Amino acid sequence: MMRAPAPQPTYRLIPSRFPPIGLFDTVSTAADLGAVMELAGWTNDRQVRERVARLPESEWVYGRANASVVMAAFLHAAPGGGRFNGPDLGAWYASAAVPTAIAEVGHHLRREVMARGVDGMARTYRTYSARLEGELVDIRGGEPALHAPDDHAAGQAWGERLRAEGETGVLYDSVRHRGGINACAYRPSRVQAVVQAEHFEITVRAGERRIEAVRLVA
Numbered sequence: 001m002m003r004a005p006a007p008q009p010t011y012r013l014i015p016s017r018f019p020p021i022g023l024f025d026t027v028s029t030a031a032d033l034g035a036v037m038e039l040a041g042w043t044n045d046r047q048v049r050e051r052v053a054r055l056p057e058s059e060w061v062y063g064r065a066n067a068s069v070v071m072a073a074f075l076h077a078a079p080g081g082g083r084f085n086g087p088d089l090g091a092w093y094a095s096a097a098v099p100t101a102i103a104e105v106g107h108h109l110r111r112e113v114m115a116r117g118v119d120g121m122a123r124t125y126r127t128y129s130a131r132l133e134g135e136l137v138d139i140r141g142g143e144p145a146l147h148a149p150d151d152h153a154a155g156q157a158w159g160e161r162l163r164a165e166g167e168t169g170v171l172y173d174s175v176r177h178r179g180g181i182n183a184c185a186y187r188p189s190r191v192q193a194v195v196q197a198e199h200f201e202i203t204v205r206a207g208e209r210r211i212e213a214v215r216l217v218a
Helices: 030-040 044-054 067-075 098-116 153-164
Strands: 003-005 012-016 090-096 120-132 135-138 169-172 181-185 191-205 214-216
Touching: 012 098, 044 067, 067 090, 067 191, 090 098, 090 120, 098 120, 098 181, 098 191, 135 181, 153 169
Parallel strands: 135 169
Antiparallel strands: 003 135, 012 090, 012 120, 090 181, 120 191, 169 181, 191 214
16 A cells, blocks of 8 residues: 655634534543543543544543544544544544635535525634644545545445554545545544634535635634
8 A cells, every 4th residue: 555644734624613622632641531521521422432432542632732623523423424434433534725625514515405405504614724644545546436426335444444454544535626635534643733723604505516615804
């Protein structure tokens, strides 16, 4: 398998309706973290409790800025999983450029529009930049089955094998933004220098491919 470093930095958009909770940011030991998670009720959620157990303690991120944002990506996985992860444990997905990240979240927002049967939706997102350390398995320019637009079955099975083998993550082509590059990181400890940046309002409409993104100014 070919491996390559991730582009630096990478960008991830998170809906602003999920406010950052500094649960992991200020604790200094793993023991303290476990106590704080219980106190905050995180481990009352069976799925979160099971995901914490699946994540090696050496990979818990705490005691640094935006650690909670990183950990939430792994502990609050989408019910159906992502392109290269199943539902049992999340991963950190990011893009090499903000327009690619916008295209990715715009695609999922449009799917929500279609599922709800509404004319359109607008949602605000906050951007995080991050440095992904280590080399990722590089499938850019190949592996059509793993780049399938709407079927993640092959990618999830393959990706979870990579995670089990200790790989850092995957570098792949965006299928939502021509020429765009995405990364999937399996190890929270390798997601470094996470900084909150710009805010965007993203609007999509049923039956249209266009994605409107407006940078919000405080």
